[in-house]
Amino acid sequence: MYKINETIINLIKGDITKIETDAIVNAANNTLLGGGGVDGAIHRAGGPEILDQCKKIGGCPTGEARITTAGNLPSNYVIHTVGPVYRGGDNREAELLYNAYYNSLKLAKEYNLKTIAFPSISTGVYGYPIDKASDIAIKAVTDFIEEKGSIDKVDFVLFSDNDYEIYEKKLNKLMNE
Numbered sequence: 001m002y003k004i005n006e007t008i009i010n011l012i013k014g015d016i017t018k019i020e021t022d023a024i025v026n027a028a029n030n031t032l033l034g035g036g037g038v039d040g041a042i043h044r045a046g047g048p049e050i051l052d053q054c055k056k057i058g059g060c061p062t063g064e065a066r067i068t069t070a071g072n073l074p075s076n077y078v079i080h081t082v083g084p085v086y087r088g089g090d091n092r093e094a095e096l097l098y099n100a101y102y103n104s105l106k107l108a109k110e111y112n113l114k115t116i117a118f119p120s121i122s123t124g125v126y127g128y129p130i131d132k133a134s135d136i137a138i139k140a141v142t143d144f145i146e147e148k149g150s151i152d153k154v155d156f157v158l159f160s161d162n163d164y165e166i167y168e169k170k171l172n173k174l175m176n177e
């Protein structure tokens with residue numbers, strides 16, 4: 001457990017669909033109509049209620065976020081965001097990935113949500129190197145806390161030991177600065 005100002009930052013290894021929190025974040029695509037990876041897992045576990053709302057929303061530009069309820073999941077909401085496909089790093093990927101995290105947090109604030117769980121956006125099918133992506137994820141969350149301060153707890157839910165250890169190292173370093 002880490003703390004930035006008044007916000008608790010938790011690292012969790014495992015499946016984000018099992019997390020009890022106000023909102024879990026989905027690493028979706030522009031259609032919001034589902035896919036593989038964490039997106040597939042969320043729709044499978046949450047049931048058709050989520051997809052019905054996504055169809056009505058009608059898509060989401062890269063870097064933005066949209067919200068639905070969470071169907072059968074233990075969380076109350078799913079915030080669907082779209083990270084960039086990594087194409088070498090010179091195509092605004094860093095800015096778009098930052099926006100995906102920051103805009104998810106802004107949407108949580110608009111809904112008065114106090115706890116949120118993020119997967120590692122863009123680092124699966126979309127190919128963003130975890131080392132770079134984790135820096136951006138931590139920076140976006142830290143900036144949001146410092147600028148808006150409206151969230152009680154942020155979970156980073158990592159699927160692999162390697163991803164978990166990378167986050168752990170970076171957060172330990174940040175806490176010692």
Ligand code: AR6
Nearest residue numbers: 015016027029035036037038039041122123124125126159
């Ligand atoms: N809980 C937590 N993390 C998970 C889970 C889970 N249940 N399942 C996978 N991960 P990805 P992207 C991790 O590919 O790169 C979809 O088809 C996974 O190991 O899900 O943003 C969408 O529809 C990886 O570390 O998302 C889009 O088309 C991380 O979640 C596209 O994939 C993200 O991997 C989005 O690609």
